Amino acid sequence: MLRNVIAPARGFTQIANSHIWDDDLSDSAFRLLVRALALSEAAARKTTVTELAAGLTGGRITADRARRQLAKKGLLHTTKWRNPAGQVRSESLVSSVPLRAEEAERIFAERRGVGGLGGVGGVDGRPGAGSRKVGRADVPSPGTVLPTGETLGEKTSSPLPVPPGPDGRLEAAGQLLLTLRRLDERLVLGSREAARLAPLAAEWLARGVSSAGLRHALTAGLPPQVKCPAALLRTRLLEKMPDHETDRLPVTLAICGDCERPFRVVAGEARCASCRSAAPVQPLQPEPERLGWRERVRLAAAGRC
Template sequence: MASPGYGKRSAPDQSPPRRSDFDHLPARAAYLASLLDRLCENAAMDAKTIAKSQPLYGQAAVRTTLNELGVAGHLRRVRLSVPPGAGVNATRWVVHTYWSRTARDDEWWATFLNGDVTPGAVASTPGAAEVQETGAEEPREAEEDPEPSRALPPRTANSPRPGGDSGPSTAYDTLARLGLREPRLALSAADCAALEQLAADWLTRGATPELLTGALVAGLPDPVHSPRGLVRRRLLDKMPPERTVVPPAPAATVAPGPRRALLVACTDCGVPGRPEALPGGLCRGCRSGPGVSRQPVHRPDPAVHALAVEVRAGMRTPQRGPATPGPTPAADPTLSA
């Protein structure tokens, strides 16, 4: 998790998760995009933390990929001024990273960061738009499921599982999905039913299913001998406190403040600017530099590579010139005698 005030922010009006969300990206960008999409709110989004959280790519590769995701329309970094208060005497700047599973164009990001986005206006890549209009993705996923009867139904409520055919509650569903997030915490149906009331208490106290799942899977021992006992212990020990519900103030007493636009920061170098001046989330210097390119990178011809290897090998071989005849030694008179 990032420091308070920093980290990931989810953009509004995103399309539902699909397997083909990042098929339009290269392999490395698609891999890291799926990782970033699963992060919870306020999670750290800097290159150093992301490089530590996965085993395939280092900081340089992650930094380049973040630039590529910004150009593709999935990511924007913004700077926001926080007024003095809460122990801080001066105005400070915090950095938010807005993430969108649905790819957006520069115009949408500029409108959203200026505070003029319209709810329900979902912009995406052409491939994703075709899937949304035709609905061809849903039947394919249904056909690939060999046992649809065993699929978990959608989340319904935070209360314990009701009887009848209304399906499991959100608490039961969250516990049942733990095995998908962390195989060491795979629970049986009896385990989920026994722990359902404790999980429902979490949700009643304001916790979200993502927060509950993160608290259960963080810092697991290796191996986990009793998943049910470990989950029960964590549900009891980490139970959030009860919150007092404060009624909202009347609308008439709240004076609407001026709309404040966010200041976009370059994804690569961090220089601030207006959204219109940073298309693709990059400043002019980073766009013209050798960093991110909208064109795919082509590998060199194997024949050229082989020729380069041959030239390097010839340069490392010492060059010897022809032997120069030396002076003829004089005959020793003692030997002739």
């Protein structure tokens, strides 16, 4: 085997050889680790682990397995903490070297600039969010839920903005988008992606489409490969947007005068659409009386005279 190694001048990521030769790390886990370490500090603040794992081959199951492998190696840590407003935040830490739990907690505290951690102590001495030991988790996976009050960034507007109404249609649309992964594991959305698409989905609900109908429109007939779930769903939400519902007329039924089948009356019709579109029936003409050979010979002879 020959090697040709040229060190890049820029745009590279340093990673330990021990991670490269670690057989306990799957290809998906190694790729997730490299992607996280390749982010800049500003980009890492705006990106969740779930958004990085969305492009991995294998869907949600592979992504969850990769996260568990990194967490077991001490390369991925997750914590919850409570801000001064009493809101619970979830935060993840990806490290290039294995860290113990207390070392990760110290880094979490230093980055937040507080003395306590979620589960040990909160801001101003209030108890933190803690970590759940039993029962169902509050969030699907680490870093998948957008913290309350968080801004989504500059390019988050929708061509059809829908303000959150009293019926919570916008919130319901966002939750519906996050649950699409249960129908197809390729449709994994991050919390920010779902928040950007929620106004479009809420517009569907405002136009009379049921939740089941919206799920079917977004998941039916998917292509064999889904490279970007957010872009695919955005295209479907825009291209298949139904028209506004019009005032529905009362349903009036009648019996067709021809075929005696029931049909819906729209403008006072007496026959159904099938009978009205059918060709009119011509009345039967009586067949001419057939003459015998004697009458035909007599008529022929009379014609010659």
